[in-house]
Amino acid sequence: MEIRHTTEQDREVFVDTIHAAFAMHPPTPAEDGGGVFWAAYEMDRNLLATAEDGRAVGTAGAYSFELTLPGGAIVPTSGVTAVGVLPSHRRRGALTALMREQLTSFRERGECLAVLLAAEAVIYRRFGYGPATYTARLTVQRHRGALAVPRARGAAEAAAPGSVEVVRRSRCVEALEEVYDRYRRAQPGAVSRPHRWWALRAGQPPVAEAPRYIALHRDAEGVADGYASYAVDSGVMTVDEIITTDDAVHTALVRFLIGHDLVERVVLKHVPTDHPLRWRLEDFRGGEVTGDTDGLWVRLLDVPRALTSRGWFADGELVLDVDDPFLGERDRWLLTVRDGKAECVATDREPDLSLDISDLGAIYLGGTEPSRLVRAGHVLAHRPEAAAVADTLFRADRPPLCLHWF
Numbered sequence: 001m002e003i004r005h006t007t008e009q010d011r012e013v014f015v016d017t018i019h020a021a022f023a024m025h026p027p028t029p030a031e032d033g034g035g036v037f038w039a040a041y042e043m044d045r046n047l048l049a050t051a052e053d054g055r056a057v058g059t060a061g062a063y064s065f066e067l068t069l070p071g072g073a074i075v076p077t078s079g080v081t082a083v084g085v086l087p088s089h090r091r092r093g094a095l096t097a098l099m100r101e102q103l104t105s106f107r108e109r110g111e112c113l114a115v116l117l118a119a120e121a122v123i124y125r126r127f128g129y130g131p132a133t134y135t136a137r138l139t140v141q142r143h144r145g146a147l148a149v150p151r152a153r154g155a156a157e158a159a160a161p162g163s164v165e166v167v168r169r170s171r172c173v174e175a176l177e178e179v180y181d182r183y184r185r186a187q188p189g190a191v192s193r194p195h196r197w198w199a200l201r202a203g204q205p206p207v208a209e210a211p212r213y214i215a216l217h218r219d220a221e222g223v224a225d226g227y228a229s230y231a232v233d234s235g236v237m238t239v240d241e242i243i244t245t246d247d248a249v250h251t252a253l254v255r256f257l258i259g260h261d262l263v264e265r266v267v268l269k270h271v272p273t274d275h276p277l278r279w280r281l282e283d284f285r286g287g288e289v290t291g292d293t294d295g296l297w298v299r300l301l302d303v304p305r306a307l308t309s310r311g312w313f314a315d316g317e318l319v320l321d322v323d324d325p326f327l328g329e330r331d332r333w334l335l336t337v338r339d340g341k342a343e344c345v346a347t348d349r350e351p352d353l354s355l356d357i358s359d360l361g362a363i364y365l366g367g368t369e370p371s372r373l374v375r376a377g378h379v380l381a382h383r384p385e386a387a388a389v390a391d392t393l394f395r396a397d398r399p400p401l402c403l404h405w406f
């Protein structure tokens with residue numbers, strides 16, 4: 001088994017191999033002038049595993065993203081994609097070799113973090129990735145979907161001024177790209193959706209391949225400040241994503257979607273479980289939460305740089321004993337946070353927490369409480385209050401979320 005880096009000439013064999021690994025056929029350009037997601041592969045960044053006869057048997061790809069961290073810092077991050085090994089060549093170490101080469105190349109690029117969306121949750125922990133954001137599906141029966149009048153004094157008047165317009169996705173791509181870009185810069189856990197994705201109409205952003213309508217929200221001055229992407233089929237409205245950082249705009253879009261004629265139920269595919277939307281329903285049980293699942297998985301490649309890059313919202317100090325068995329590294333770090341900034345230096349002080357690099361990835365964006373991993377038996381707290389200190393320290397300014405599918 002050999003691992004080699006690809007070039008543009010390898011696009012066809014790369015696309016064929018990854019689709020064979022998933023037992024799928026490569027999609028062709030969709031209707032409505034659409035592109036296909038594989039057109040966005042960065043062929044100067046991908047890897048092929050080849051058998052003795054030179055045949056490609058495995059793939060691993062990477063996108064060049066920017067990731068927004070708690071506090072608003074934005075760092076270049078590789079988004080791992082297109083990982084697959086032919087069914088005839090599984091369990092012989094191809095994936096392990098691909099992951100090793102990939103992590104080495106990410107470090108050579110000087111990146112301190114890598115991210116992915118996992119096809120199966122059992123695959124990536126061994127390579128140091130941990131689940132860091134979460135979403136669920138919220139299904140609202142339209143007849144139980146009335147929104148409550150906000151109880152806080154003044155909140156009703158704060159309803160988003162502006163308008164919602166229905167647009168075919170192909171007619172408003174520029175506005176969507178702008179809205180998405182503003183959103184992802186303010187949302188911890190969000191990744192950039194590179195211009196080339198929009199330009200290629202790869203996967204027909206946002207997200208789904210099938211034709212979609214867009215509910216585009218504009219503020220009082222007519223500037224687009226939020227959108228929802230949706231389709232209606234047999235009385236069911238499926239909403240792929242609602243993109244806005246403004247809660248009032250979010251509510252205006254939901255009000256619009258729930259008010260749509262000829263719809264019995266609205267399925268919001270990716271809503272964070274702690275989103276205030278459920279509280280906005282007059283009938284708290286009018287929304288059913290299902291499909292609670294992990295979103296973005298995070299892998300730290302450089303612990304001190306990753307920890308000092310994000311913003312912090314409480315002062316404190318922790319000694320972290322971090323084990324990275326896949327890369328054969330074990331280090332102890334003193335993390336000190338003062339006035340929103342962290343220092344992280346090697347130390348030989350007694351540890352407060354001992355944890356695997358994948359668990360540090362899980363808590364890094366503030367979406368997984370360290371105490372939960374202590375209670376689950378994965379993180380070891382060496383003194384009783386260490387877990388609570390870590391919970392306070394690692395919390396983010398807003399819950400992390402990644403709505404970009406890659």
Ligand SMILES: CC(=O)SCCNC(=O)CCNC(=O)[C@H](O)C(C)(C)COP(=O)(O)OP(=O)(O)OC[C@H]1O[C@@H](n2cnc3c(N)ncnc32)[C@H](O)[C@@H]1OP(=O)(O)O
Pocket residue numbers: 021022080081082083084085086089090091092093094095096097116117118119120122123126
């Ligand atoms: C970011 C993304 O692209 S997610 C997409 C992931 N790809 C898929 O799910 C496509 C279908 N599956 C596959 O192509 C392959 O089964 C892969 C890529 C998941 C694994 O490839 P392999 O070459 O078989 O993995 P490899 O031989 O290196 O196995 C490494 C270890 O992971 C384990 N492992 C790998 N995949 C799985 C799995 N799906 N379930 C459980 N264990 C697994 C192996 O048992 C092995 O464990 P061991 O070291 O204790 O023996």
